[in-house]
Amino acid sequence: MTDSRGAVCGDGAFPSGTLAFAGLSDVSISEDIPVEGDISVPVGSQNVDDVFSTLDEPVKDTILRDLRAVGKKFIHVMYPKQSSALLRDWDLWGPLLLCVTLALMLQGGSADSKEDGGPQFAEVFVIIWFGSVIITLNSKLLGGTISFFQSLCVLGYCILPLTVAMVVCRLVLLGFTGTISFIIRLIVVTASFSWSVFASTAFLADSQPANRKALVVYPIFLFYFVIGWMVLTFSPSQ
Template sequence: MDSTKLEMYEGDTGSPGSYVEGEMEVPAGSTRSGQIGQPDFNTLDEPIRATVLRDLKAVGTKFGHVLFPKEKKTLLKEWDLWGPLMLCTFMAMILQGSGSADDVNDGGPEFAEVFVIVWVGSMIVTLNSKLLGGNISFFQSVCVLGYCLLPTTIALIICRIILLAESSDLLFFIRFTVSMVGFVWATYASTVFLGDSQKSGRKVLAVYPIGLFYFIISWLVISHTTN
């Protein structure tokens, strides 16, 4: 801490010519080049490549915390919607080509269906949480719900790989199991991050819509991954 001597002239409230002396402590890390309040770096002068790599690294870090949900405050400190957008777009692209061979549809409705379910569903769940007295912001909740789609996305990829083999009851059971594991994983991860935002007596009311949200998406994965 740096101590700075502060002198104020009391020409209005005190006697003429009198001064008030004191000391003001300024954190040592808050000064840069002699100026108070300057950030450690200026993003306006930062190269585009460095900005993109930094953002991708932040998204990857959040994905890691979803896979191993131990740090509860990670997704809430600096929320973003890049990860949810990438997951939603990827799932929509995969599911749009998963219709039957006799379906002449170009896959447009499936693409829109995923976007509507993910974004509108996450907004409804978030509004429910806010109405129950949740102490996090709207976009923080949408960010967590979107990032926690990662287990469901992984389940979708595994199901599509399984479909490369000849269809059978055993393979359907495996795909069903994989999808349910993704559902449980996504629900658990989201409750870890959002659980503390609700009062103890209302956690069940907040968790139920979250589980329903991920169950619908998981069922969408099962029903659309058919030969």
């Protein structure tokens, strides 16, 4: 901190009728008041170092801290009330985790079979990442104020309800067959799809000009609709 004490005194006795700036020439630092202070540079503050250094902490702590941050964001997606938390410190670990999980679970048959089956791992991966990149570019081009990776982060984290729906669908497919299984899956996927759209618009819609909100929300709707369709139509090959 720099702390300097001193005094600047003008004599204040302006001659009448002079210009406003004429008084500046009379400003003087009076000699008898010393200009002194001490400058301290924050070098030796041990506490700050201890908190923020990640060099000598165990690897386990680092990973756990990141995982905890990811988990906290999952909770934000499930309860999309505190809208700023997901935007403030973005990360792409959660989206990667969700995307890989979803793509792995959607992988039904083997890639070299001639069946015209569901999407392959790479196709899911490309749809999710390219889709969210295109939606982000779209909102940037329409004049949104959100940064690129913040938007990617939100779109990626909001896949969480659909990934949960995918797990539920897999379990349902183990237990039921036929129409009952389809109705249960339809309900689950519809609910999680609306949840995804609701959560992502709660985070993203505020960054847009009011007269263009619909233009930004529609691609998000389409994106989650397609993912929801992939989850719903998943059928394991026997």
